[in-house]
Amino acid sequence: MRGGSASVVLTALLATALGWAAVPTRDLVVVRGGSTLSVPVEGQRGYPAARALALAQALGYTWTGEVLNVDGEQVRFVSGSPFFRVGADVFQLPNPAYRSGSHLMVPVSWALEWLPQWRPRRWRYLDGRLVERPRTTPRPPERDSWLVVIDPGHGGRDPGAIGVRGTKEKDITLAVARRLAEQLRREPGYQVVLTRDRDTLITLADRPRVPQLKGVENPPDLFLSIHCNSMPRKPNNTRGFETYFLAVAKTEEARRVALRENASLRFESDTPISDVDPLQFILSDLQSTANLRESNLFAGFIDRSVQATLRSPSLGVRQAGFVVLVGAAMPAALVEVGYLSNKDEERLLRSPSHQAKIADALADAVVNYLLDYGRRVWSSYSTGG
Ligand SMILES: [Zn+2]
Structure with missing residues (x-):
């Protein structure tokens, strides 16, 4: 899953977005x-x-x-x-x-x-x-509807990481995402959109826009991308889960994970990099800045919830530059639910009961975060601002 191509792609994106070259105009x-x-x-x-x-x-x-x-x-x-x-x-x-x-x-x-x-x-x-904003009474904290986007990583000709015994990341992420969607749909007022519900490839840029592409009118409230981790050499003893939100990678390890996940761009032959609109990229970047704090909070809820539910060790909340999170116009996080390069963890990740546990933990995190978010939005409305 690693390779020089991903880092070249990212460098090109950043150079176009931050460079002094003329920017195409858009109203x-x-x-x-x-x-x-x-x-x-x-x-x-x-x-x-x-x-x-x-x-x-x-x-x-x-x-x-x-x-x-x-x-x-x-x-x-x-x-x-x-x-x-x-x-x-x-x-x-x-x-x-x-x-x-x-x-x-x-x-x-x-x-x-x-x-x-x-x-x-x-x-x-x-x-x-x-x-x-419409000049009406603000929505109460217990909102009557939340729209959550769940993104099973990889799919189709992009298998993601391959485990010691050949487990494909794309299959685990889809299984966990389906269970999570099922859990959340049982919550009153929850609407859930899966970016894919079968073995197919959706481009990284399109993933946050899937509800819009499907004609869902409400803007999504939350975006969660699900992945499995892997070390370059396997088998490997490293195990545990980690949660990411979008920002410049702070550690070499966070950068490695972001590069591996961004390598999916290689499979998107129908989306040449030259087609990425630099202005749109800058706007996405601004938007991410506004959502950075919320995304960080959301990642914290995931980390605490998974720690409380799974016996798997937490490797903490980290920040890195994931392309799939760049286009998200909402608080967004990415969770690596375990290492396929670890024999024991690969076995766990394949088991339906472990997948259900992960889904439970993630569902708790989503519900608790949105409850907390609703309360904070309510208090900012009532104190003005
Ligand atoms: Zn992945």
Whole structure:
């Protein structure tokens, strides 16, 4: 499962996303008051930016040529500087505002990333768009519906890791995912979508979008990808489970696991890397930043729940750059439920009773995390923000 190709692919992706090369333009979409508005975006400086005037109009604010008036507060950008002021406060963007002809160009990250954090009751970032929240009573913490996406790793011509006795990772992940879906569907108000429910290959980029592709209207609340680990040489004594959320890999070991899982890109011959839209990649990246804290919390719930249920040792919560988590517009985690390169653990992973135990532990983690999330969202609504 290892190989140089995966690291080359990742480096290429990052170089395109972070480099200074011109970025293809794509409109910034604002959904406000029931209408969908497009703001033209340009990428001459290597990052997406929009005219302050057009941005103000789409958001329902006013632009005086000098300042953006937002609900009575003045937002002041400076050409050539990443800093901007709101009243007496100074904030920083990843990139500078700049002048293009007579227009002031504002980095799109101001609208997509900063604004929803500053005005969370009015704006949120959803599926690459800035969406105004309906002005209605907020949902209670005990929500009447949650949509959970469960992603069995690999499938089809991508077997994933191969165990000491030839067990294929794709079969274990599907078995565990099916049981988990069954468990969660028994919970009142839970809707579950499996990214695959048979032995087929779904591209990594498509996995978080499966509900959308299937025509499910609600945005998903949670994404959980299920995998089995493996050491480069087998048999190997290393055993245990570990939980990941998306971020830059912190340890060599976390990087190794991410590279192995990202190697699935090799099987996606119908998705040449040149087709990955750099702007979309940057937007996904912004979105992941907003979800990073929640994803980390969710990973913690998984780790505690699996530790409490299984006798398998926890190797902890780690962070790494998994391609499958990049496109997730929701809190997302990836769990490696055990090592197929360990003889005993491979035997356990094949057993239906152990698979059921893993599914139980994961179901508990999902339910408890969403309960906690609901409570926190409720308290942020009632204290304002
Ligand atoms: Zn895997």
